[in-house]
Amino acid sequence: MSDDFRALVLEQDEAGETHVHIRRLTEEDLPDEEVLLAVEYSSLNYKDGLAITGKGRVVRDFPMVPGIDLAGTVLSSRSQQYAAGDRVVLTGWGVGERHWGGYSQRQRVRPEWLVRLPDQLNAREAMAIGTAGFTAMLCVMTLQSAGVTPESGEVLVTGASGGVGSVAVAILANLGYQVAAVTGRPEGEDWLRQLGAGTIIPREEMARPCRALESQRWAGAVDTVGGAILARVLAETCYGGTVAACGLAGGVDLPTTVMPFILRNVGLQGVDSVMCPMARRQEAWERLARDLPREMLAALTQEVKLEQLPELAGQILAGKVRGRVVVSLSD
DSSP states (O other): OOSEEEEEEEEEOTTSOEEEEEEEEEGGGSOOOSEEEEEEEEEEOHHHHHHHHTOTTOOOSSSBOOOSEEEEEEEEESSTTOOTTOEEEEEOTTBTTTBOOSSBSEEEEOGGGOEEOOTTOOHHHHHHHHHHHHHHHHHHHHHHHTTOOGGGOOEEESSTTSHHHHHHHHHHHHTTOOEEEEESOGGGHHHHHHHTOSEEEEHHHHHSOOOSSOOOOEEEEEESSOHHHHHHHHHHEEEEEEEEEOOOTTOSOOOOOSHHHHHSOOEEEEOOOSSOOHHHHHHHHHHHHHHSOHHHHHHHEEEEOGGGHHHHHHHHHTTOOOSEEEEEOOO
16 A cells, blocks of 8 residues: 555535545544554445435534444554554444544554454454444344343344344344344345345334334344334333334334333333443454354445445435445555
8 A cells, every 4th residue: 555545535615515525645644543554444334324415413523534434454553452463343432423434545543442353254244244233233132131032032123124224134033033124125025034034024014103002022122213113113012022222213202101111021222332332342243253144244235435435325314225335445
């Protein structure tokens, strides 16, 4: 790699409009952090779509290199935690929002943000997983910690065609769970069945207004949507079941009652991947290396270049991107 390198940079004009540029930078342009990385891959997430399009005020300081995920190799380090040649992955911590992120061939980051890549994963596979897959695994771990087992009954995944939902379907199916997948894309039903979903439920069915309690259907659920769909999920969860909630694409309001909680002992557990403690991060990545089949990961993933991101950013916000998008930083 030459002394300069390519990066996607966001700038904002006086009118508050966000503009996207592919620029050549040098190491002097990077933040003054302790670990210099050669970034091999990043990924495209919903939050990256918000940043690139300027919607949602995800980015407040400009110029900004977005990309909330990255994976690569340490080039140099002022920290004793890492040395040149270490293979690492980074998700969360405000990277790509408050701190420069993964859409750059080189980046400087703080050592406490990094996780060593498990031996079984390469950088591309790590970004095929990314924040979405990492969040999916945290949700699965939450259900397991609450006692939801394959013998408990069917587990529901909402937003199953998206990044978090599709990885959750694949992990749960591989672990032996019966999986029901909620999707608004009929054309993707065969794909979801390939990932392991046994039942496909149209999004419209789950979005209908519900009573305080409905017939018990789900031993547990991974909800990536929120809003009215989460309300129905809670109303349909079986006695003692748990719902792991990690998304708000369907809205921040939750039109429910206390009835599922006090009459059916249903648990609602929030799942955050941004500030997740390091020990749990390491456990989740080790679990991903073990419990997510490589063939399923390949079926989930498409690879793109930096130049394609502005168009794809709009598509992911419109719900038109299926599975995971890996961003190659190679020339």
